[in-house]
Amino acid sequence: MENNFEIRKIKEVLKRRRPWLTMPFVAVFLLSVSAAFLLQDVYRSSATIMIVNSQVPTNLVQSAVTSYADQRIQGITQEITARSKILSLAEKYDLFPEKRSVLPADDLVEKIRKRITVETIDAEIKKETQNKPAVITIAFTLSYDDESPGKAQSVSNEMTQFYMEKNHEARAKHAKNTTMFLEEQLRLAGKELDELERKLAAYREANLEALPEFTTVNMQKLDKMGSEISSLNMQLRSAEEQGAALRTRLTTLDPFGGGGEKVLTVSERYRQAQLERAALASKYTDKHPVMQSKKQELSILGGAADSSKTRDLRERLNSLLSELADLKSRYTEKHPAVISKLQEVETVKSELANYNGAAMVQPGRGRKESATNPSFIAMKTDLERNEIGLAAMREEKARLEGEIGTVYAKLHAMPQVSREYNELTNDYQSAKLQVNDLKQRLAGAKLTQGVEEEQLGETFRVIEPPFFPENPIRPNRLLIILIGMVLGVGMSVAVATYAEFADARIHDPETLGQIxxxxxxxxxxxxxxxxxxxxxxxxKIYSISGAIGGIAAFMVIFHFWIMDFYIVYAKLLRVIARYS
Amino acid sequence: MSEIKRALERAKSEKPRNDVFSDGNRPVSLGNRFSAEPENGRAGDIAFVETRVVKTSPEDLARNRITAIDENSGAADQFKLLRTRIFHWTRSRGLNSIQVTGFGAAEGKSTVAANLAVSIAQDTRQTTLLVDLDFRRPSVERLFGLPSGCPGLNAYFLDDTPLERLFVSPGIKKLTLLPAGGPLSNAADILGSKKMEQLVTELKHRYRDRYIIFDTPGVSACPDPLIVSEYMDGILLVARAGCTTRESAAAGMERIPKGKVLGVVMNEYSLPEGTASYRYSGSSA
Known part of the structure; x- marks a missing residue:
């Protein structure tokens, strides 16, 4: 009963609101139908571009391009949807022929931009290392919509080419840039290495023996020099002893005392020379060079011969001196005997000096020059030689000692030098490593560049070039009409519901009874x-004829002002063909 | 249900005997009809003599929607039901004056009143008087096709014309009309006057077994029906589907003395097909 009542009520309402149920539906439906046929066909031409992975395994040649493919696609999309690019496309292909001159450039760009579609095709790839599947872009489609299928194809084609070129360009450029960068780095690093090498060599040269590796050498040197010095010292001591002994013996010898051998004195030689001159005078004139030389010799010897007196003085002096020495060995210098002897010596000396003049002041010289005793002379020579040897030895010792000082200095400086040297070495080593590393990288980059230039790296490949679209993708007339129908129903229901609820009148006995x-x-x-x-x-007649008239009027208006019916018919046929 | 059924059956069984126009007595001579009247009426023979007769054809009546005259029409059945109910409510209590009113305008109050009057008149036991108290838009004359200028209640109020001269018989057995006669400008005052009270008392008591149907305007249109309701035994409300508003119905109920309301009738409402059998079983309780 209750259910029955509800049904009756609904029936009543439906009957009551029939106009409100039908009119909006018809209106919306007609609108949607005309819209469906009014909308221009839009064709879409699209290309499918596959992202081909590197043909050389990445563990063989590292890719210089680390960005993801879709990142690059986005980048190129930004480039292609740039205002200037779009405007040039519009000009080139005569897009929006009737609107182009009317629309503001910005709106035109926006319209064209909306018609470009880039869709990536992703694949989920399960990697062993990750538990979450990675989404990788394996391909993408590129499409352009236009009212003219030919234009759609042309624009799509151009865009595809642009993508291909841009991608290749970007990758090649990237690889090339990497190489160039690495080359520059390598050049700089090489320069630095050279500099360090030079510095290191200079340092090594300057501080060669102070370097740690010379420690043993230096020590050996020190040892050697030490032993040399000690042997020198021994030699010195013996030489000094020898010298002392010689000197002692020399004092006991008379420089002028005769030895076993006949030695011509000055006076003897003077006499001999006189004899020789006499003999020569018989042969040569006074002017003859031989005569001249003999003359000269005589004058020299004569001077000396004049001192025959001094010879006595000297003999006396010598005896005095030996006496003095004897006294000195027995007594102190203050002993009166010594003093008296000394005075005697002085007297003799002054006498002698009177005879020989200034030349006789130096007793040694006088003694030497005048020494005639061969053993004295030999001993004297020995003594001189001994003295020369001593001096040489002392000199050698001083040199050695100086050298030892230098070696010590070097040993002292060693830690500092070693540190500096190590620093330099380290710098050098690291620079060398860097250069090596750069060299390796450069080699890798050159390889990559080669791969990119040969297009063996990750590339785009057109697997489906832009086709000539046969069927429009828009508008979906069936869908529009369907939507129109649904919308119409919704509208009708809404309007009728509103009418029902806004209606203050009583329509059924139940309501009346309630009130x-x-x-x-x-x-x-x-x-x-x-x-x-x-x-x-x-x-009824009026409303039917009105409806017929309305439809007729609609059709007439449609035909003459909106679209010819044969076009509608053609479109309809095409739609039917497409869906059947 | 059974009660209604019985009533319907009785109405049907009485039909041949009560038929006014059918079974060949058309055209009926006036003399026959007048002479026949007193036989049934118990009193007031004079009234019949004095009553003017204005013959109306069933076609005219049908044109004016007085379809209760045709007992085969769907509407006639509904009016018989209504009549039975009214009998049920009034007879036991000896009530005989019924005011028909509504909530607004154009609700078909006069049509319902006329049809009800016709329907009651068709019952063997009852005579009916239909009084038009709608002085703003009198309609009884129009509904029964009375000639224009036909005198009515306005003459009673204004010129003290005796009532006997104002009754009209529309040529339907046991039905008498008392038309308004024309609009009255000060209807509310007149209806509230002593004369009005005397009129109602007079009408009510002249024939005890006669039902008097008063046709009045809607309660929201003017105070007339409320003034009149004071003298009435019962009130029958008429609402029209798709016309009477919720507001006017609610407001009308506020004004009407609820104790006198016999019932509400919904006019111009048809049950959708297939559901008709259900409707009255619910409301007969």
Whole structure:
């Protein structure tokens, strides 16, 4: 009963609101139909571009391009949707021919931009190392929509080419840039290495023996020099002893005392020379060179011969001196005997000096020059030689000692030098490593560049070039009409519902009973008179003819002002062909 | 249900005997009809003599939606139901004056009143008087096709014309009309006057077994029906589907003395096909 009542009520409402249910639906439906046929066909031409992975394994040649493919696609998309690029495309392919001159450039760019579609095709790839599958872009489609299928294809084609070129260019450039950068780095590093090498060599040269590796050498040297010095010392001591002994013996010898051998004195030689001159004078004139030389010799010897007196003095002096020495060995210098002897010596010496003049002042010289005793002379020579040897030895010792000082200095400086040297070495080593590293990298980069230039790296490959679209992708007429129908139904329901709820009138006895507070005791049906029936018939006729007229008017307007029917018919056929 | 059924059956069984126009007595001579009247009426023979007769054809009546006259029409059944209910409510209590009113305008109050009057008149036991108290838009004359200028209640109020001269018989057995006669400008004052009270008392008591149906305007249109309701035994409300608003119905109920309301009738409402059998079983309780 209750259910029945509800159904009746709904039926009543539907009947009551029939105009509100039908009119909006018809209106919206007609609108959607005309919209469906009014909209221009839009064709889409698209290309599918595959992202081909590097043909050389990445563990063999490292890719210089580390960005992801879709990142690059995005980048190129930005480039292609740049204002200037789009405007040039519009000019080149005559896009939006009737709107181009009217629309502001910005709007035109926006319209064209909306017609470009780039869609990436992703694949989920399960990697062993990751538990989450990685999404990798394996391909992408590039499409352009236009009212003209030819234009759509052309633009799509151009865009595809642009993508290919840009990608290759970007990758090659990247690889080339890497190489160039590495080369520059290597050049700089090489320069630095050279500099360090030079510095190191100079340092090594300057501080060669102070370097740690010379420690043993230096020590050996020190040892050697030490032993040399000690042997020198021994030699010195013996030489000094020898010298002392010689000197002692020399004092005991008379420089002028005769030895076993005949030695011509000055006076003897003077006499001999006189004899020789006499003999020569018989042969040569005075002017003859031989005569001249003999003359000269005589004058020299004569001077000396004059001192025969001094010879006595000297002999006396010598004896005095030996006496003095003897006294000195027995007594101190203060002994009166010594003093008296000394005075005697002095007297003799002054006498002698009177004879020989200034030449005789130096006793040694006088003694030497005048020494005639061969053993004395030999001993004297020995002594001199001994003295020369001593001096040499002392000199050698001083040199050695100086050298030892230098070696010590070097040993002292060793830690500092070693540190500096190590620093330099380290710098050098690291620079060398860097250079080596750079060299390796450069080699890798050159390889990569080669790969990129040969297009063996990750590339784009067109697997489906832009085709000539046969069927429009838009508008989906069926869908539009369907949406129109749904919308119409919705609209009708909404309008009817509104009408029902906004209606303040009472339509059924139940409502009336509720309001009045009584149950309705009778319902009187509408009493139809003949006039009513006739009126109803006329109304029906009017409304049907009105509807027919309205549709006819719509069709006429559609045909003459919106679209010819044969076009509609053609479109309809195409739509049917497409869906069947 | 059974009660209603019985009533319907009785109405049907009485039909041949009560038929006014059918079974060949058309055209009926006036003399026959007038002479026949007193036989049924118990009193007031004079009234019949004095009553003017204005013959109306069933076609005219049908044109004016007085379809209760045709007992085969769907509407006639509904009016018989309504009549039965009214009998049920009034007879036991000896009530005989019924005011028909509504909530607004154009709700078909006069049509319902006329049809109800016709329907009651068709019952063997009852005579009916239909009084038009709608002085703003009198409609009884129009509904029964009375000639224009036909005198009515306005003459009673204004010129003290005796009531006997104002009754009209529309040529339907046991039905008498008391038309308004024309609009009255000060209807509310007149209806509230002593004369009005005397009129109602007079009408109510002249024939005890006669039902008097008063046709009045809607309660939201003017105070007339409320003034009149004071003298009435019962009030029958008429609402029209798709016309009467919720507001006017609610407001009307506020004004009407609820104790006198016999019931509400919904006019111009048809049950959708297939559901008609259900409707009255619920409301007969």
């Amino acid at each position: 009045v507070g009584l149950s309705v005791c009778a319902t009187i049906p509408r009493m139809m008179t003949a006039a009513d029936i006739a009126r109803a018939r006329w109304r």
